Each structure stands twice: as C-alpha cells, then as structure tokens.
Amino acid sequence: xxxxxxxxxxxxxxxxxxxxxxxxxxxxxxxxxxxxxxxxxxxxxxxxxxxxxxxxxxxxxxxxxxxxxxxxxxxxxxxxxxxxxxxxxxxxxxxxxxxxxxxxxxxxxxxxxx
Amino acid sequence: xxxxxxxxxxxxxxxxxxxxxxxxxxxxxxxxxxxxxxxxxxxxxxxxxxxxxxxxxxxxxxxxxxxxxxxxxxxxxxxxxxxxxxxxxxxxxxxxxxxxxxxxxxxxxxxx
Numbered sequence: 055x056x057x058x059x060x061x062x063x064x065x066x067x068x069x070x071x072x073x074x075x076x077x078x079x080x081x082x083x084x085x086x087x088x089x090x091x092x093x094x095x096x097x098x099x100x101x102x103x104x105x106x107x108x109x110x111x112x113x114x115x116x117x118x119x120x121x122x123x124x125x126x127x128x129x130x131x132x133x134x135x136x137x138x139x140x141x142x143x144x145x146x147x148x149x150x151x152x153x154x155x156x157x158x159x160x161x162x163x164x165x166x167x168x
Numbered sequence: 169x170x171x172x173x174x175x176x177x178x179x180x181x182x183x184x185x186x187x188x189x190x191x192x193x194x195x196x197x198x199x200x201x202x203x204x205x206x207x208x209x210x211x212x213x214x215x216x217x218x219x220x221x222x223x224x225x226x227x228x229x230x231x232x233x234x235x236x237x238x239x240x241x242x243x244x245x246x247x248x249x250x251x252x253x254x255x256x257x258x259x260x261x262x263x264x265x266x267x268x269x270x271x272x273x274x275x276x277x278x279x280x
Contacts, residue, residue: 151265161210
C-alpha cells in the first residue's frame with residue numbers, strides 16, 4: 055500500500071506571498087492532520103480534517119488554513135508568508151483519527167521564506 | 169512548562185550498546201503513547217505504540233510506560249549505525265481528534 059505523499063517536496067517563496075501544500079493520505083484513511091516542524095518549536099499541530107470537516111485546530115494564526123476533498127486528499131494554505139513560516143510541513147493520515155489510532159507521516163514539504 | 173519534555177541530546181553511543189530514551193509529561197489526560205524515528209530530511213516513522221502501563225517489545229525495541237510517574241521510555245538493544253536518527257516521543261489524549269503532542273526529539277548517534 056502506498057504511503058502518505060506530499061507535494062511539492064521543496065518550495066521557496068518570498069515574504070507576503072501565499073502558498074498551497076498538498077497531501078494524499080494512505081488509501082482508505084480519511085483523517086488527515088497537519089504539523090509544522092521547526093528547530094526551535096519542534097513538531098506542532100496545525101489542524102485535522104475528517105470527512106471534509108475541520109475537527110481540531112492548533113494554536114496558529116488565521117493565515118494558516120486547510121481543506122479536505124471528498125477523496126480525503128487535503129491541502130493547507132498559508133497566506134501573507136512571514137520569515138518565521140520557514141519550516142518542514144508534515145501531514146499524517148489515519149483511518150478516522152480516533153483515540154487509539156496511530157498516524158502515518160508523509161515525507162514533508164520544506165518551505166523556505168525569503 | 170511544556171506538556172511533554174524530552175532531552176534533545178545529542179546522545180552518542182558505541183555500536184552494540186543499549187540506547188535509552190525517555191520523556192516525561194504533565195498532562196494526565198494523555199492515554200496513548202508513541203515513538204517515532206526521523207532521519208534527516210525525512211518524515212517521522214512510527215516505531216512503537218502503546219496505551220497501557222508496562223512494557224511492549226518489538227524486535228530490538230522496548231517501549232515502557234509508567235502512567236503513575238508520567239514517564240515513558242524507549243530502549244534500543246544492539247544499536248547499529250543505521251539507528252542514528254532523531255527519536256520523537258508523541259502522546260495523545262482520548263478526546264483530541266487527530267492531534268499528537270510531541271517531545272522535542274532526541275538526536276542519537278551510534279558510532280561504529
């Protein structure tokens with residue numbers, strides 16, 4: 055079974071621009087979670103989607119948004135990019151995001167904001 | 169204070185030694201515990217998952233959970249240079265959809 059895929063793998067943007075990242079979960083998985091990983095803050099939860107609905111959200115500003123499509127693929131968008139948004143953005147999928155389920159991560163999208 | 173504390177290392181051990189990693193947590197709502205391994209420039213890979221106090225073994229890996237002390241551990245026996253990576257502990261409470269709380273990660277270096 056194919057794993058979680060993320061596109062693009064690398065991205066360079068300038069301050070003020072916006073960016074859209076894409077995540078395709080493992081086949082059959084309907085829950086997709088997004089995380090930001092930086093050297094200073096580590097892995098931080100952004101939000102989780104299930105059945106095209108955001109069920110959970112972390113403590114990030116409204117510039118960070120996401121959505122999920124009917125085939126469970128998910129996108130996240132960051133508007134008005136800041137230098138501090140430079141990070142590895144990871145998505146993870148699970149069957150339904152339930153309490154006992156584990157999450158499987160994709161390779162990440164490395165975003166550099168200049 | 170962070171909800172999950174993990175020493176970032178680096179932790180350097182000779183090949184064949186036992187690697188001992190641990191995390192402490194403050195949120196008693198955490199019920200599910202995972203260990204992930206992350207190689208440089210890669211996504212985290214699930215190693216171990218447990219939800220009860222006690223030990224769980226899988227090959228060279230043993231995960232230990234002590235809920236009364238809010239302390240989890242991961243042991244790697246017969247360490248190999250290929251085990252050199254960052255090891256992340258992660259935790260989840262029963263009511264938070266799709267959210268894992270991670271430790272800072274411990275960088276492990278196994279020297280030949």
